[in-house]
Amino acid sequence: MIRFEQVSITYGEASAPAVRGVDLTVAEGELCLLVGPSGVGKSTLLNAVCGLVPHFTGGTLRGRVTVAGRDTRTHAPRELADVVGTVGQDPLDRFVTDTVEDELAYGMESLGLAPDVMRRRVEETLDLLGLAGLRDRALTTLSGGQQQRVAIGSVLTAHPKVLVLDEPTSALDPAAAEEVLAVLQRLVHDLGTTVLLAEHRLERVVHYADQVILMPGPGAAPRQGPPAAMMAHSPVRPPVVDLGALAGWSPLPLSVRDARRRSPELRARLAGTEPRPPEVPGPPPGAPAPVARTRRPRRTGLLRRRAADRAPDGAAPGAPLAEVRRLAVRRGRVEALRSVELTVGAGETVALMGRNGAGKSTLLGSLVGLHTPASGSVTVGGAVPHRTAPGTLVRHVGLVPQEPQDLLYADTVAAECAAADRDADAPAGTCRALVARLLPGVSDATHPRDLSEGQRLTLALAVVLTARPPLLLLDEPTRGLDYAAKARLVEVLRELAAEGHGIVLATHDVELAAELARRVVILAGGEIVADGPTEEVVVSSPAFAPQVAKVLAPLPWLTVPQVARALEATP
Amino acid sequence: MRAPRATRSTALHAGAWWLWALGLAAAASRTTNPLLLALLVAVAGYVVAARRTDAPWARSYGAFVKLGLLVLGIRLVFAFLLGSPIPGTHTLVTLPELPLPDWAQGVRVGGRVTAEGMVFALYDGLKLATLLICVGAANALASPARLLKSLPGALYEAGVAVVVAMTFAPHLVADVQRLRAARRLRGRPDRGFAALLQVGLPVLEGALERSVALAGAMDARGYGRRAEVPRAVRRTTAVLTLGGLLGVCAGTYGLLAQAGAGLGLPLLIAGLVAALAGLWLGGRRSVRTRYRPERWGARAWLVAGSGVAVAALLIAAGGYAPEALHPSAVPLAAPRLPLWPALSVLVGLLPAWVAPRPADLTGRDTDDGGPGAGPDGGGRERAAGRARSADGEGSVGPEPAASAVGGVPGGGRERFVGRAPARRERPARGVRPLSPTRPTKERAQ
Structure with a gap:
């Protein structure tokens, strides 16, 4: 159905091709998963299928790409619209009309289908x-999962033979992602649609795939094969596969069910031991938390300044970094938060979880004063966030928003760092030193928009950390990150927690929560419905349990590294 | 005669709402009587309250009311500061007058503020505000995007550009809010005009990225497909359209100018005919068809008719009671509510009973809206599938959906019209609703 013959694609002025030596065939009716770290050209390959590369993006395509017998060289994207449907990561950016029904009909109108055919197909697709x-709903009023389903529906009505999806679930909570994947599954099984899919969150999709195309690194030729065999060589793989590799199972398990059936022996081996907490369990005794600095120009050297910072001149050392008491927040007519209680101490890492729209971002926003409480109180390091000037507040609390790009204004990394130093009233070079530590090997002249998702997140994190806030908030930090970038982020955050920073993460990523957080808070409809140690909250929940917990239940293991350490200890 | 619930098939034609609103606006332009203007605003407001949906664009009414009040306020402030040419005897205050050079004769800053001048400005401002509020009512009742869908095929692409631009506006507002919040996170002040200016560049960058993504998506969905049209037809189209527009311009000039009034009307009509013929021919290049075009039914006639009637009756009233429509500011007199013009304005209330009742669409609380939110409201996806039969799609079509979505490769594709203009199908006036539900559902599960 899709054939790549000796394809290499070079963009405008790039010195090396974005992808090269691609020789692939995707057979009709297959669900084919494209796997690889960030920046290996997955999106390029997907866009080559629908003809946007090179017709829309420019660049040179060597070789030949054919879809359902049509050569993309001679067919512009609009002439492939009836055989290829494309769905992107952010559906809202791609909607042309304003209501669900019109959006479903839009593609067919462009193709010039007869009105009765259009009507019938819209009803079927609905x-x-x-x-x-x-x-009849307006598209902007739908939830994320609903929007993504409308986006899929809007390309389905043209009856494409091939569906191309670029990270369709990365912005969705686990339940909404299931919704979308169930739809894809049904299309493949019932209607014989060929699906080509790229996704970072392999744990969600790998067990649905018939074929995996592995792109091991930039410039390396992709390989194709059955999922289990490909996962054995893949640099990115979900925890269940890692667990299988650790336990030496062959072929590797792809789903929790596969792994569960093979796990009795492993569970027996682990039964006697208790999972040890990760190596940095919190602030080492005696190391005081970084406390809020007062606004005072310092002209001393780096080391002396550090020492000065540690001197407690703000809040008392034992006091919690943030306290939320019976907080209620209204956004328009919606009560976004209702009698929420939360306390975060120094060195503590808390994961906020819950479906889209449950109030996670609103709670984080309230902690930095973006929302005024309707009732109740918020105090962060002794200050009331929404009444504190931004310049003072950044010394108490820092938030990395969902789109880290929002925090970055300058043209180069160096300019960004200089601006961050000025904003935070910190000595010149503070931010650059942080960038060098968190993100080695990024040159000063790079434009922030040219960084990868993971690098941009880390740069934003460094910018926020420049003011040395004791409390650090991250909203959905792993959106769009591959496993390597995620592992790096976990490391960085653990170090920060060990230095005494309090960290609150709002996340859909259960694996991240399991790795990092000692405590999980679950929000639903603006209320806290669970608050407790990660093992207790997460293991008992089918939606929020990480894969390892599902495989090894009822044992309280959450992550592969925990299991690995235990296995080393008991040979 | 109870009005039906508005679904897509019973919804009133957007053009009817706009005609109704423009009728009210035309009526407002014929009078300065504050009581009549207030009555017009009340009529428009009542109909909007009774018949608007919960869709985001329906909230624009409030924005237009605010805009109207702003215009009124500005008009009054200007009249207060700059004086007005209206002679008056009742002096309210006397402002210090700014001495101006000779060449600025006729302009006055400060000076006497008379009650007559202020009342005149009030009436005048009220008229402008009423016009704006009428447009706001049309916006709230029928999104302009729906109106643009009724454009002829040749203008379709221009229409899409406008629709896309309009959907971008809310995105831009959201972007500005997000980026201002982000400034706070950097420790910079997030309020004030300077903060707004500094987020300008990032907002533009974001908008640009979004438009590129959208353009790619539209291209991939077949936007801009063209039918092959003989060269002669293309040339004729261009000549007709250009010539027609020139004719329209010349004709209008002739009509407005003192001299060539006799030549103006025929020229205008000929130009219009030529331009319309050009548009019709141009439509042949586009392969587009229309999905469920809006229908103009009896209710649409009534709604549009009521607006036109209000306009016509007030224009007529200008003949029999000119002094009631324009209460005098000099000398000051309390305006009276003339009976017959007031009754004619009330004709504009007709849509509040005739137009289909709005369905509750948005499902206000997506978080905890359960099945209780009604069959076609409610944010719950699961309930949605089951509640389907409730939304008025009852009639059974003659064809049992032979080709379900993607069913047989090429099934249903026989109607695909590709490049052959001869086989292109025009949207029929009455599209029969088909109900393919059952087969698809069984197949799907």
């Missing part, structure tokens, strides 16, 4: 994707 009750 039922197929479970959208019938939403048919």
Whole structure:
């Protein structure tokens, strides 16, 4: 159905091709998963299928790409619209009309289908994707999962033979992602649609795939094969596969079910031991938390300044970094938070979880004073966030927003760092030193938009840390990160926690929460429904349990490294 | 006669709402009587309250009311500071007058502020505000995007550009809010005008990125497909359209100018005909078809008719009671509510009973809206599938959906019209609703 013959693609002025030596065939009716670290050209390959590369993006394509017998060299994207449907990561950016029904019909109108055919297909698609009750709704009022289903539906109505999806679930909570994947599964099984899919969150999709195309690194030729065999060589793989590799199972398990059936022996081996907490369990005794600095120009050297910073001149050392008491926040007519209680201490890492729209971001926003409480109180390091001037507040609390790009204004990394030093009233070079530590090997002249997702997040983190806030908040930090970038982030955050920073993460990523957080808080409909140690909260929940916990339940293991350490200890 | 619930098939034609609103606006332009203007605003407000949906664009009414008040305020402030040419005897205050050079004769800054001048400005401002509020009512009742969908095929692409631009505006507002919040996170002040200016560049960058993504998506979905049209037809189209527009311009000039009034009207009509013929021919290049075009039914006639009637009756009233429509500011007199013009304004209330009732669409609380939110409201996806049969799609079509989505490769594709203009199908006036539900559902599960 899709054939790549000796394809290499070079963009405008790039010195090396973005992808080269691609020789692939995707057979009809397969669900094919494209796997690889960030920046290996997955999106380039996907866009080559629908003709956007090179017709829309520019660049040179060597070799030949054919889709359903049509050569993309001679067919512009609009002439492939009836055989290829494309769905991106952010559906809202790609909607052309304003209501669900019009959006479903838009593609067909462009193709010039007869009105009765259009009407019939829209009705069928509404039922197929479970959208019938939403048919007259405005697109902006839908939830993320609903929007993504509309985006899929809007390309399905043209009856494409091939569906190309670029990270369709990365912005969604686990339940909404299941919704979207169930739809894809049904398309492949019932309608014989060929699906080509790229996704970073392999734990969600790898067990649905019939074929995996592995792109091991930039410039390396992709390989194709059955999922289990490809996972054995893949630099990125989900925890269940890692666990399988650790336990020496062959072929590797792809789903929790596979692994669970092979795990009795492993569980027996682990039964006697207790998981030890990760190597940095919190602030080492005696190391005081970094406390809020007062606004005072310092002209001393780096080391002396550090020593000065540690001198407690703000809040008392034992006091919690943030206290939320019976907080209620209204956003328009919606009560976004209702009687929320939360205390975060120094060195503590808390994960906020819950479905999209549960109030996670609102809670983080309240902690930095973006929302005014309707009732109740918020105090961060003794200050009331929404009444504190931004310049003072950054010394108490820092938030890395969902789009780290929002924090970055300058043209180069160096300029960004200089601006951060000025904003935080810190000595020149503070931010650059942090960048060098967190993100080695990034040159001063790089434009922040040219960094990868993970690097941009880390740069934003460094910018926020320049003011040395004792409390650090991160909103959805792993969106769009591959496993390597995620591991790096986990390391950085653990170090920061060990230095005494309090960290609050809002995340859908159960694996991240399991690795990092000692405590999990679950929000639903603006209320806290669970608050406790990660092992207790997460293991008992089917939606929020990490894969390792599901495989090894009822044992309280959460992550592969924990299991690995235990196995080393008991040979 | 109870109005039905508005679904897509019973919804009132957007053009009807706009005609109704423009009728009210035309009526407002014929009078300065504050009581009549207030009555017009009340009529428009009542109809909007009774018949608007929960869709985001329906909230624009409030914005237009605010804009109207702003215009009124500005008009009054200017009249207060700059004086007005209206002679008056009742002096309210006397402001210090700014001496101006000779060449600025006729302009006055400060000076006497008379009650007559202020009342005149109030009436005048009220008229402008009422016009704006009428447009706001049309916006709230029928999104302009729906109106643009009724454009002829040749203008379609221009229409899409406008629709896309309009959907971008809310995105831009959201971007500005997000980036201002982000400034706070950097420790910079997030309020004030300077903060707004400094987020300008990032907001533009974001908008640019979004438009590139959207352009790519539209291209991939077949936007801009063209049918092959003989060269002669293309040339004729261009000549007709250009010539027609020139004719329209010349004709309008002739009509407005003192001299060539006799030549103006025929020229205008000929130009219009030529331009319309050009548009019709141009439509042949586009392969587009229309999905469920809006229908103009009896209710649409009534709604549009009521607006036109209000305008016509007030224009007529200008003939029989000119002094009631324009209460005098000099000398000051309390405006009276003339009976017949007031009754004619009330005709504009007709849509509040005739137009289809709005369905509750948005499902206000997506977090905890359960099945209780009604069959076509409610944010719950699961319930949505089951509640389908409730939304008025009852009639069974003659064809049992032979080709379900993607069913047989090429199934249903026989109607695909590709490049052959001869086989292109025009949207029919009455599209029969088909109900393919059952087969698809069984197949799907």
